[in-house]
Amino acid sequence: MDLISESGSAILTSFGLTLRLAFFSGIFSLLLGVVLATFRVSPVPVLRWVGAAVVYTLRNTPLTLVMFFTLFGLSYQLGVSFDKELLYRNNFWLAVLALSVYTSTFVCEVLRSGINTVPLGQAEAARAIGLTFTQNLRLIVLPQALRSVINPLASVLIAMTKNTTVAVTIGVTTATFVNEASGQMKALMERNSDQILLIFIIFAAGFMILTLPIGFIAGWASKRFAVIR
Amino acid sequence: MSASVLYDAPGPRGKALNLVYSAVALAALAWVAWIVYSKFDSTGQWEADKWTPFLESQTWENFLIPGLIGTLSAFAVGAVLAVAFGFVFAVGRLSQSRFISVPSAVVVEFFRAIPMLLLMMFIYFMQQPLGLDTSVFWAVVLGLMLYNGSVLAEVIRAGVNALPKGQSEAGVAIGLSPGQVMRTILLPQAVRAMLPAIIAQLVVLLKDTALGYILAYSELLNQINKLDGNFDNLIPAALVVALIYIALNTILGLVANFVEARTRRVGHTAGPVGHAEDPNVQTATAAGMPGGNA
Numbered sequence: 001m002d003l004i005s006e007s008g009s010a011i012l013t014s015f016g017l018t019l020r021l022a023f024f025s026g027i028f029s030l031l032l033g034v035v036l037a038t039f040r041v042s043p044v045p046v047l048r049w050v051g052a053a054v055v056y057t058l059r060n061t062p063l064t065l066v067m068f069f070t071l072f073g074l075s076y077q078l079g080v081s082f083d084k085e086l087l088y089r090n091n092f093w094l095a096v097l098a099l100s101v102y103t104s105t106f107v108c109e110v111l112r113s114g115i116n117t118v119p120l121g122q123a124e125a126a127r128a129i130g131l132t133f134t135q136n137l138r139l140i141v142l143p144q145a146l147r148s149v150i151n152p153l154a155s156v157l158i159a160m161t162k163n164t165t166v167a168v169t170i171g172v173t174t175a176t177f178v179n180e181a182s183g184q185m186k187a188l189m190e191r192n193s194d195q196i197l198l199i200f201i202i203f204a205a206g207f208m209i210l211t212l213p214i215g216f217i218a219g220w221a222s223k224r225f226a227v228i229r
Numbered sequence: 230m231s232a233s234v235l236y237d238a239p240g241p242r243g244k245a246l247n248l249v250y251s252a253v254a255l256a257a258l259a260w261v262a263w264i265v266y267s268k269f270d271s272t273g274q275w276e277a278d279k280w281t282p283f284l285e286s287q288t289w290e291n292f293l294i295p296g297l298i299g300t301l302s303a304f305a306v307g308a309v310l311a312v313a314f315g316f317v318f319a320v321g322r323l324s325q326s327r328f329i330s331v332p333s334a335v336v337v338e339f340f341r342a343i344p345m346l347l348l349m350m351f352i353y354f355m356q357q358p359l360g361l362d363t364s365v366f367w368a369v370v371l372g373l374m375l376y377n378g379s380v381l382a383e384v385i386r387a388g389v390n391a392l393p394k395g396q397s398e399a400g401v402a403i404g405l406s407p408g409q410v411m412r413t414i415l416l417p418q419a420v421r422a423m424l425p426a427i428i429a430q431l432v433v434l435l436k437d438t439a440l441g442y443i444l445a446y447s448e449l450l451n452q453i454n455k456l457d458g459n460f461d462n463l464i465p466a467a468l469v470v471a472l473i474y475i476a477l478n479t480i481l482g483l484v485a486n487f488v489e490a491r492t493r494r495v496g497h498t499a500g501p502v503g504h505a506e507d508p509n510v511q512t513a514t515a516a517g518m519p520g521g522n523a
Contacts (some may be wrong), residue, residue, distance in 0.1 A: 018500075023517060030373045033477040035519075041235055043235075043236045043239060043247055044247050044250040044251055044254065045247070046250070046254040046255055047250070047251075047254055050258065051256065056301075056475075056477065060432075060436070060474060060475045060478035060479065061437040061449070061471055061474055061480075062437070062438075062439030062440075062474060063439075063476065064439040064442050064450060065439055065467070065470065065471055066454070066465060068442075068450065069467060072463055072464065072467065073464055073467065075456065077268060077269060077272050077274065077464055078264075078265065078268045078269075079268065081482075089368075106509040109329050112424055115389075119298060120234060123235050124234065125235055126233075127234075127236070130357065132236075133235055136236065137235060141235060152452060154465065162344035162345075163344070165344040165347060166346060166440070166443070167348040167504070168346070168443055169442070169443060180346065181347075182345075182346050182347055182443075185347060185350060186350055187353075189350065189354040189460070190354075193354070193358065194358070196351065196354045196355050196358060197355070197440075200347070200351040200355075203347055204339075204343050204347065206341075207343055207344060207347070208342050209340065211342060212342075
């Protein structure tokens with residue numbers, strides 16, 4: 001158990017970083033996903049095309065490549081910087097950006113399938129009493145759609161949490177240069193080649209601890225907030 | 230409910246407003262495109278000598294084709310193994326014997342819960358202690374197999390469970406053994422029904438081969454760095470590779486749609502035909518389906 005005493009706190013720190021990546025990416029991908037879904041069902045043709053194009057492009061591009069683009073394209077070429085002085089902070093937010101944008105396309109598609117589950121009469125009634133498109137979506141359709149897609153949304157968030165490991169592509173670290181989980185696991189395996197199985201089990205368990213609650217909460221919430229028809 | 234149910238057919242004022250919104254959206258798009266264009270321009274990304282390499286057959290022979298072969302061979306081997314893994318564990322999990330179904334369930338749930346990149350890294354580092362030659366190809370392929378195979382196992386299982394009960398009951402009634410019922414009645418129909426969803430998962434698998442980049446497996450993404458080393462054209466190379474990925478996935482997507490349309494038309498299954506993006510399938514495959522990964 002030397003491994004735990006030597007690297008225990010570093011492992012915890014790396015999972016803290018992974019958790020922060022997942023937290024911010026989760027929030028931004030949900031917000032961006034709602035915007036994209038709104039684009040895709042909006043009455044303005046140009047917005048529908050933009051939404052469809054963004055979703056199609058990102059869904060068919062590997063996340064590794066998206067990460068690659070945020071670092072080399074956005075940051076190095078276009079000069080997008082979240083922190084000019086602290087490189088680790090800049091890379092963290094670049095990774096959050098890549099994860100959010102990539103995940104938002106999946107959120108968008110889940111929401112769209114949720115909108116399809118709302119009975120026709122709801123939107124028709126909303127139009128009949130004179131609500132506009134945005135009122136209709138905001139007050140009538142989206143609340144019902146959101147409540148019916150809690151489980152698939154949780155699946156997307158779980159996949160996103162696991163995808164934070166891909167942030168190793170652009171090297172996300174804490175202020176003390178501790179890597180996020182995948183980079184940390186790689187470094188530990190390189191140093192302790194006799195304990196590879198143990199290291200893997202620790203990190204596997206760490207991800208289960210991060211993702212299982214999402215599933216449980218979603219299971220409870222989808223019952224609690226189910227739309228009764 | 231189709232999107233148009235959300236709003237009335239626009240009248241004269243609505244049409245005018247939509248035009249205004251469209252113009253604003255187009256202007257915003259053009260503005261963003263202009264920023265990207267001019268920034269890339271100021272760093273010389275549009276210079277001809279960064280792009281002309283892609284017009285020469287040597288660039289393709291030396292960089293892109295080898296990368297494509299790396300990506301496609303990992304995809305092909307990974308896909309075959311994942312489908313086989315999926316079948317074995319779907320049948321295992323559906324087994325009437327708890328000694329088979331419980332371990333199968335544990336394996337499937339475990340591999341679906343772990344990030345694929347960690348699996349690949351684990352297999353990569355585990356080869357040497359096991360006395361094997363370290364092969365990054367097999368690390369990538371086995372990682373792809375374990376994760377996608379587990380997702381496919383759930384897809385196939387969902388397909389079997391969605392078949393009407395009468396199918397297996399009829400099989401049992403004419404004296405087939407449980408294994409025969411599975412092999413000759415349930416699986417063939419479940420696979421036909423779930424083929425579009427299976428192919429959709431293969432799109433995920435294809436995208437996930439890109440994780441090999443992190444392990445320095447010589448696939449398409451790694452060729453970006455090699456191209457950059459030779460022609461100093463990182464951004465053009467990355468754009469070309471992105472286009473190749475989108476093209477490959479589009480082809481697979483078209484196959485999935487074709488198969489789905491054909492299955493709906495021809496039938497040969499008593500089950501509901503799974504859609505490539507069916508929300509029910511997403512729920513059934515829980516953590517896996519949506520994007521799975523990279």
